[in-house]
Amino acid sequence: xxxxxxQLTSIGDRAINEDCMGRIITDDYAFCVVADGLGGHQAGGLxxxxxxxxxxxLAPLYSQQIADAPQTAMNAWVxxxxxxxxxxxxxxxxxxxxxxxxxxxxVDKSRVVTAHCGDSRIYRLNPQKIIWRTNDHSxxxxxxxxxxxxxxxxxxxxxxxxxxRSINVSKMHAVEVHxxxxxxxxxxxxxxxxxxxxxxxxxxxxxxxxxxxxxxxLVKLARxxxxxxxxxxxxxxxxxxxxx
Numbered sequence: 001x002x003x004x005x006x007q008l009t010s011i012g013d014r015a016i017n018e019d020c021m022g023r024i025i026t027d028d029y030a031f032c033v034v035a036d037g038l039g040g041h042q043a044g045g046l047x048x049x050x051x052x053x054x055x056x057x058l059a060p061l062y063s064q065q066i067a068d069a070p071q072t073a074m075n076a077w078v079x080x081x082x083x084x085x086x087x088x089x090x091x092x093x094x095x096x097x098x099x100x101x102x103x104x105x106x107v108d109k110s111r112v113v114t115a116h117c118g119d120s121r122i123y124r125l126n127p128q129k130i131i132w133r134t135n136d137h138s139x140x141x142x143x144x145x146x147x148x149x150x151x152x153x154x155x156x157x158x159x160x161x162x163x164x165r166s167i168n169v170s171k172m173h174a175v176e177v178h179x180x181x182x183x184x185x186x187x188x189x190x191x192x193x194x195x196x197x198x199x200x201x202x203x204x205x206x207x208x209x210x211x212x213x214x215x216x217x218l219v220k221l222a223r224x225x226x227x228x229x230x231x232x233x234x235x236x237x238x239x240x241x242x243x244x
Contacts, residue, residue, distance in 0.1 A: 001109045002244040003030050006215040012195055012226050012233030018045035019193050019237035020100075022052040024059050029066075029108040031059055032239045036120050036193040038099040038166060043089075047098035050088040051167055054081035055104070066106060070113045070179040074106065078115055078175050086169040099166040102175065103134065103191045107243065112180040112189075117165045117173060121197050123190040124180075125209035130202075131187075137165035137176070155198025183243040186211070190241075195234030199225040208240060215240075 003025055011017040018037035023030070035051050037044025058080055065073035089095035101118025114122050119136040135141050136154075139162040143149045154160065165173035183189075188209045200221060207217055218240055226233040 001028065001030075001107075003107075004242040004244060005030070005032075005240065006218055007237075007239040008215070008218055008222055009237040010195075010222055010226060010233075010235065012235050013229065013231055014233070014235055016045060017235045018048060019195070019235040020045075020048035020052045021191075021237055021239055022056045023239060024056060029063060029106060030241055031056075031063065031107075032105045032189075032191050032241060034103045034120050034191040034193055034237055034239055035167070036101045036118070036195075036235070036237070038101070038118075038163075043094045043098040044100060046089065046094070047085070047100040047167070050085040051081060051100050051102060054084035054088070057084070063106070066108070066113060067110070070106075070111055071177045074104070074113050074115050074177045075175070078102075078104070078177075079171065082167065082169060082171060089169070095169045099168045101163070101193070102167050104175070105189055105191055105241070107183055107189065107241070110182050112183055113177070114180070115175040115177045117167050117175045118163050119160075119194045121192055121194075123192075123197075123205065125188045125190065125205060126184075126186065127206070127209050127211065130205055134176070136163075137173070138163050152202070155194070155200075160194070160198065185243060188213070188240065188242045190238060192238040193235060195236040196222065196225055196238045198234070199228040213240070213242075
C-alpha cells in the first residue's frame, strides 16, 4: 500500500514546544502519533516525547497483532508503551505528575484503527467532506454533544483546556479505540493537537483533502492559525497522510 505523508510542528507563542509526533511508513502499513504534553502538569513535554518514543519502539511487535484483533492489539500496544514510558522517567514523582494527550492512527489495506485520549484529534477526509473526526475527552465535547455549543465555538471557548482524560503512568484513563473500514484511494487523514484544530475553519479542512494538497498548504494553514491566536498561540502540530 502506498502513502503520501507530511508533518510539521511549531512552537507558536509558547516558551517551549510540548507537542511530539512520530510515524512509521512501510509498504504494508502506516502508523502515526501526535501527543500534546499538558502544560499545566509537570514535565508534560517529557510525557509526550516518552510516550511517542515508546509507541514507535513497539511497532514491530504489535503491528503483527493488529490483523487478528485490531482493538485488543491497539489497547495492549498503548498500555505497553505507558509502562515503557514510566521507565524513561528518572524521577517517579515527576512521572506521576506528567500527562499527555494522544492521537494514534494505524492504516493498512484491510483496516483503519484509531486510539485517542484527550483533545488531540484525528480527521478522516475526502475531497467533498469531513467523513469523521474523533470526539474529544473534554468538557467542551460534552457541551457539544448536549447541544449547548456549536462546533466552531470549541477552539476559543474558556473551557477549551478542561479535559476528562489524559495519558499518565498511573493508567487512570484508558484510550478510546475504534476499528474502521479500510481506506479508499485519495482519502486523507490528519492528526493534530488542539493548537491546530482550534482555530481552523471548516472550509479550510477541505483544502487539506484536495488532490493538489502539498506540504506548502500545511505550512500556510499552520501559520494562519498562529496569526489568528493574536499572540496567544499554543504549540501547533499536525501530520497529514494520504492513501494512494
